[in-house]
Amino acid sequence: xxxxxxxxxxxxxxxxxxxxxxxxxxxxxxxxxxxxxxxxxxxxxxxxxxxxxxxxxxxxxxxxxxxxxxxxxxxxxxxxxxxxxxxxxxxxxxxxxxxxxxxxxxxxxxxxxxxxxxxxxxxxxxxxxxxxxxxxxxxxxxxxxxxxxxxxxxxxxxxxxxxxxxxxxxxxxxxxxxxxxxxxxxxxxxxxxxxxxxxxxxxxxxxxxxxxxxxxxxxxxxxxxxxxxxxxxxxxxxxxxxxxxxxxxxxxxxxxxxxxxxxxxxxxxxxxxxxxxxxxxxxxxxxxxxxxxxxxxxxxxxxxxxxxxxxxxxxxxxxxxxxxxxxxxxxxxxxxxxxxxxxxxxxxxxxxxxxxxxxxxxxxxxxxxxxxxxxxxxxxxxxxxxxxxxxxxxxxxxxxxxxxxxxxxxxxxxxxxxxxxxxxxxxxxxxxxxxxxxxxxxxxxxxxxxxxxxx
Numbered sequence: 001x002x003x004x005x006x007x008x009x010x011x012x013x014x015x016x017x018x019x020x021x022x023x024x025x026x027x028x029x030x031x032x033x034x035x036x037x038x039x040x041x042x043x044x045x046x047x048x049x050x051x052x053x054x055x056x057x058x059x060x061x062x063x064x065x066x067x068x069x070x071x072x073x074x075x076x077x078x079x080x081x082x083x084x085x086x087x088x089x090x091x092x093x094x095x096x097x098x099x100x101x102x103x104x105x106x107x108x109x110x111x112x113x114x115x116x117x118x119x120x121x122x123x124x125x126x127x128x129x130x131x132x133x134x135x136x137x138x139x140x141x142x143x144x145x146x147x148x149x150x151x152x153x154x155x156x157x158x159x160x161x162x163x164x165x166x167x168x169x170x171x172x173x174x175x176x177x178x179x180x181x182x183x184x185x186x187x188x189x190x191x192x193x194x195x196x197x198x199x200x201x202x203x204x205x206x207x208x209x210x211x212x213x214x215x216x217x218x219x220x221x222x223x224x225x226x227x228x229x230x231x232x233x234x235x236x237x238x239x240x241x242x243x244x245x246x247x248x249x250x251x252x253x254x255x256x257x258x259x260x261x262x263x264x265x266x267x268x269x270x271x272x273x274x275x276x277x278x279x280x281x282x283x284x285x286x287x288x289x290x291x292x293x294x295x296x297x298x299x300x301x302x303x304x305x306x307x308x309x310x311x312x313x314x315x316x317x318x319x320x321x322x323x324x325x326x327x328x329x330x331x332x333x334x335x336x337x338x339x340x341x342x343x344x345x346x347x348x349x350x351x352x353x354x355x356x357x358x359x360x361x362x363x364x365x366x367x368x369x370x371x372x373x374x375x376x377x378x379x380x381x382x383x384x385x386x387x388x389x390x391x392x393x394x395x396x397x398x399x400x401x402x403x404x405x406x407x408x409x410x411x412x413x414x415x416x417x418x419x420x421x422x423x424x425x426x427x428x429x430x431x432x433x434x435x436x437x438x439x440x441x442x443x444x445x446x447x448x449x450x451x452x453x454x455x
Contacts, residue, residue, distance in 0.1 A: 164247075189201065286339050298423070313366075313411070316424070379410050380410065386408065409428060
């Protein structure tokens with residue numbers, strides 16, 4: 001036999017000799033011409049598993065060593081390994097005993113038990129398979145659990161979220177039996193903490209989202225329907241995150257539920273949605289609410305004022321002498337002025353009031369929740385403050401200084417109109433009246449649609 005093959009064989013035999021005390025059943029087969037198989041070496045665990053004297057199988061044909069039923073199943077696998085030269089792994093259902101070393105595990109019938117075998121080919125220098133080396137081990141409950149955990153990890157560690165199995169038993173705390181390996185990374189709490197006390201997770205759910213989550217879970221369990229919802233989670237080391245759970249309830253034999261689900265971090269999605277909503281409702285230059293959000297807010301404010309029997313005011317603001325800045329200093333300078341003016345006006349607002357940019361150099365202020373007998377004077381006072389703040393000098397490069405002003409029209413609810421469109425039209429008309437009266441002033445609309453100026 002070739003030196004290389006002998007060397008490999010000798011190494012395998014030495015390795016097998018070192019496994020004489022092992023509980024796993026180890027064996028070596030010689031591949032003869034025609035793929036006939038002969039036992040070359042075994043360890044005591046293999047002999048005892050077959051209930052034969054130690055070493056009595058050495059040199060015997062495989063057919064003489066195994067029970068007929070087992071031979072029929074295994075011989076095909078052995079020959080496949082010899083033919084292909086590829087390692088094989090397979091499971092065999094056989095009789096049960098307390099340990100691999102206890103006799104009759106393979107030879108005698110009994111309670112079925114699972115035995116896992118790994119078979120490796122030994123080749124000569126020409127690449128021909130000359131021997132097969134095998135290791136068989138009983139897959140005990142512990143080994144089954146370890147193998148299951150390993151497969152579970154391989155299956156789930158690449159997933160972006162957290163698969164889980166949650167037991168909801170009657171009159172007992174929730175129990176997490178299976179959970180994906182990314183739990184700590186996503187939730188910021190350890191697996192040990194969650195297993196010991198699952199409440200440490202639920203306590204971090206946003207208070208406003210906890211009750212809706214419980215109600216949806218109850219409804220899903222009653223209807224045996226999927227639960228799919230998102231909620232805010234207060235991460236220990238980060239800002240509030242958005243999590244989405246998708247789970248299916250299954251009743252157990254004791255009247256409880258087993259939830260099979262998946263938890264994932266969807267913060268990026270919600271941030272993107274919030275950003276898109278912001279862009280759709282706010283002016284890109286100044287960051288102020290745009291016309292769309294202003295109209296929506298106005299309708300809501302009118303409904304609230306009608307319910308509360310309060311008043312509101314609308315201040316329509318148009319800048320004076322702004323066009324020359326755009327024409328002479330450029331649009332970048334004009335944009336900077338608009339942002340500066342927006343900031344000045346924002347500082348004058350009360351809580352609950354709204355400043356919006358309608359477009360160009362037009363702005364509007366919505367004053368809400370005012371007393372009926374005070375709204376007019378408060379609106380005129382705010383308009384005067386706005387005019388004064390806007391008229392303060394603007395400074396540009398090279399020390400250049402410019403001044404602009406503002407003309408403001410004011411309409412009141414319910415004094416002048418009861419709907420949004422009418423209020424806007426009246427405040428717009430009042431603004432033009434202020435311009436015609438000399439600019440840099442505020443005019444108040446009247447119920448008869450006549451304009452009067454603040455003295």
